[in-house]
Amino acid sequence: MTVEATQTALTRVLQAHGASITTTAQEITAAVSRSALPQACAAMAASGASLLTMVATDDGADVTLRYVFALPADPPERRAGVFATVACAVPLADLEFPSVTPLVPAAHWYEREARDLFGVVPVGHPDPRRLVLHDDWPRGYHPLRKSVDGHSAPPRGETRPFPFRPVHGHGISEVPVGPIHAGIIEPGHFRFSMIGERVIHLEARLFYVHRGIEKLCEGLPVERALEIVERICGVCTLSHATAYCQAVEAIAGTEPPPRAVALRTVLLELERLYNHIGDVGNICAGVGLAVGTMTGARLKDEVQALGERLTGSRYLRGVVRPGGLRRDLGAAAVSDLRASVDRIARTFGDLSALLQGTPSLMDRMEATGVLPRQAALDLGAVGVTARASGVERDMRLAHPYAAYGAYPPRLVAETAGDVRARFLVRVREAHESARLIGAVLADLPSGGVWASVGTLPDGGQALGWTESPRGEHVHWLRIGGGGVIDRLRVRAASYCNWPVVPLTVRAAMLPDFPLINKSFELCYSCLDR
Amino acid sequence: MWRIITWAWRTGVITAAPRALEGPAPAGTKGRPALDPERCIGDGACERACPTGAIALGPVAPPEHAAGLARRPFRLDYGACIFCGRCAEACGPAALRMTEDYALSTRRREDLVLRATVPAVAGGGADARPAPRAAEETK
Numbered sequence: 001m002t003v004e005a006t007q008t009a010l011t012r013v014l015q016a017h018g019a020s021i022t023t024t025a026q027e028i029t030a031a032v033s034r035s036a037l038p039q040a041c042a043a044m045a046a047s048g049a050s051l052l053t054m055v056a057t058d059d060g061a062d063v064t065l066r067y068v069f070a071l072p073a074d075p076p077e078r079r080a081g082v083f084a085t086v087a088c089a090v091p092l093a094d095l096e097f098p099s100v101t102p103l104v105p106a107a108h109w110y111e112r113e114a115r116d117l118f119g120v121v122p123v124g125h126p127d128p129r130r131l132v133l134h135d136d137w138p139r140g141y142h143p144l145r146k147s148v149d150g151h152s153a154p155p156r157g158e159t160r161p162f163p164f165r166p167v168h169g170h171g172i173s174e175v176p177v178g179p180i181h182a183g184i185i186e187p188g189h190f191r192f193s194m195i196g197e198r199v200i201h202l203e204a205r206l207f208y209v210h211r212g213i214e215k216l217c218e219g220l221p222v223e224r225a226l227e228i229v230e231r232i233c234g235v236c237t238l239s240h241a242t243a244y245c246q247a248v249e250a251i252a253g254t255e256p257p258p259r260a261v262a263l264r265t266v267l268l269e270l271e272r273l274y275n276h277i278g279d280v281g282n283i284c285a286g287v288g289l290a291v292g293t294m295t296g297a298r299l300k301d302e303v304q305a306l307g308e309r310l311t312g313s314r315y316l317r318g319v320v321r322p323g324g325l326r327r328d329l330g331a332a333a334v335s336d337l338r339a340s341v342d343r344i345a346r347t348f349g350d351l352s353a354l355l356q357g358t359p360s361l362m363d364r365m366e367a368t369g370v371l372p373r374q375a376a377l378d379l380g381a382v383g384v385t386a387r388a389s390g391v392e393r394d395m396r397l398a399h400p401y402a403a404y405g406a407y408p409p410r411l412v413a414e415t416a417g418d419v420r421a422r423f424l425v426r427v428r429e430a431h432e433s434a435r436l437i438g439a440v441l442a443d444l445p446s447g448g449v450w451a452s453v454g455t456l457p458d459g460g461q462a463l464g465w466t467e468s469p470r471g472e473h474v475h476w477l478r479i480g481g482g483g484v485i486d487r488l489r490v491r492a493a494s495y496c497n498w499p500v501v502p503l504t505v506r507a508a509m510l511p512d513f514p515l516i517n518k519s520f521e522l523c524y525s526c527l528d529r
Numbered sequence: 530m531w532r533i534i535t536w537a538w539r540t541g542v543i544t545a546a547p548r549a550l551e552g553p554a555p556a557g558t559k560g561r562p563a564l565d566p567e568r569c570i571g572d573g574a575c576e577r578a579c580p581t582g583a584i585a586l587g588p589v590a591p592p593e594h595a596a597g598l599a600r601r602p603f604r605l606d607y608g609a610c611i612f613c614g615r616c617a618e619a620c621g622p623a624a625l626r627m628t629e630d631y632a633l634s635t636r637r638r639e640d641l642v643l644r645a646t647v648p649a650v651a652g653g654g655a656d657a658r659p660a661p662r663a664a665e666e667t668k
């Protein structure tokens with residue numbers, strides 16, 4: 001859909017709610033009253049828009065809630081990059097507002113997070129329990145309010161156990177897993193209710209590595225905060241850094257030089273490549289197929305060693321900055337890149353053919369961990385998780401950024417929504433990444449790789465997004481006085497996908513859980529921040 | 530299963546040699562920032578650029594004799610360093626440079642702290658903003 005058509009469609013929906021509309025290059029914002037909020041959001045959802053993110057900000061006398069919606073890709077014209085925001089001011093004197101979740105389930109975690117971090121109360125929300133702050137944080141202490149000092153340690157409250165929903169019945173046992181796991185993975189707690197080997201119910205308790213990233217960034221100059229943004233997650237480093245830099249560039253109204261845009265695209269696809277290869281290996285680890293695990297690990301290491309030769313960092317840190325790139329790639333580096341990616345992709349192709357010809361593996365993956373398409377739509381799942389369940393959502397196509405407008409990837413989707421589908425999506429996307437890298441490198445523009453973004457305007461605000469290996473990351477950034485950050489809201493792909501995981505283990509046997517979890521391969525760090 | 534066995538047989542054992550045997554780290558690897566005290570002007574640009582506060586410059590001591598330089602203590606804690614390279618970028622006289630030296634383990638925590646005395650000749654001032662260097666290039 002063209003920019004104009006998108007704007008018309010969105011404006012029409014919003015105006016039907018008597019909202020006052022303001023328009024910027026990226027956003028059409030409708031300011032609504034609290035009572036109109038759920039209906040306005042429901043109308044956006046009914047018109048086919050999906051909830052992209054929700055940002056709460058402390059604006060002095062009120063907490064403003066911004067529900068940002070995006071229209072899906074509409075081939076063949078895909079140049080949108082325009083979003084609709086339903087904004088609502090909740091006065092500090094009376095922090096209650098009607099919850100949007102009963103009408104738009106995808107809003108569920110956003111509203112619970114806003115409650116924990118800002119103190120606003122979503123009335124009618126089906127799940128009133130804490131989400132981000134664990135139960136030893138004191139009541140009434142809301143860290144993201146401006147009145148709370150981000151550099152002081154919060155007082156410890158009295159610890160209360162998290163109220164997991166109990167399952168009653170004869171012969172039901174409860175199996176707690178984590179947060180300390182039998183492997184080098186991030187912390188999360190999973191409470192299974194079982195009858196024998198069958199899982200009846202799963203609840204996950206996450207946010208163990210909530211580090212207060214967003215609060216840490218407040219008051220920092222944008223280049224300084226980039227150090228922190230790059231370290232939100234180890235494997236989505238470049239995706240987060242690029243989404244953030246794109247938000248800064250949108251605020252500044254500048255674009256990086258064409259060579260920087262092209263190289264960013266190549267490196268982003270390199271990040272996707274090493275993640276997908278490693279994730280395919282990890283899926284094999286979920287069933288104990290060592291040859292798959294080890295080959296995947298070896299190939300992933302080759303991509304990361306390539307990344308280190310190119311950028312000095314295996315995780316591609318320190319290469320992107322607002323305005324472009326920190327370093328260029330010379331001719332020898334470009335040929336190394338091309339040759340290595342070709343070689344790795346070929347071996348990966350052989351590996352995936354081998355795996356798909358292994359009935360014991362395919363049998364474990366088929367019909368395991370099914371995520372129904374409707375559930376993926378209702379809860380707003382993104383990325384590989386969504387595409388494997390038949391939801392064709394890919395920000396590179398729907399809202400192209402970097403060089404994806406000129407070099408669109410082929411959309412890879414499956415319909416079964418099981419582990420096998422998520423496995424196949426990754427295999428095909430990895431090959432598509434290798435193809436894209438070759439295509440962009442074949443036509444690499446010459447010139448510089450950095451152009452200053454200049455001074456950022458006070459009150460400047462914009463969105464930056466990337467389709468990370470797990471799905472879309474969305475950064476909402478607002479600049480305060482003196483060019484420092486006033487608010488950064490990081491909504492990673494895993495934020496949308498963690499809630500669907502418990503839906504996929506019903507009736508599975510417990511040993512299938514590691515396999516199912518690895519088929520999603522979600523980031524705890526991205527989620528928890 | 531037969532295909533897995535032949536795959537494993539054909540692949541054999543693949544060993545990536547440890548760096549110490551192979552040679553230096555790849556060019557551009559961000560390792561230990563090294564200080565050349567003679568080139569330093571003590572303006573504290575590195576201290577301001579460091580995101581983790583690993584660098585600290587102490588108070589300026591007056592010169593020992595009339596023709597001498599004013600000096601100040603310099604402290605870089607490699608235990609707090611994240612090897613981002615911002616200090617080297619900010620350093621005008623290139624007194625701080627990133628090396629490719631990544632083997633930094635020591636037996637004692639205090640051995641991770643680099644201490645030096647540097648000239649304090651800069652007019653610099655607390656508000657001097659480091660000029661960003663042009664982008665580096667991987668050849």
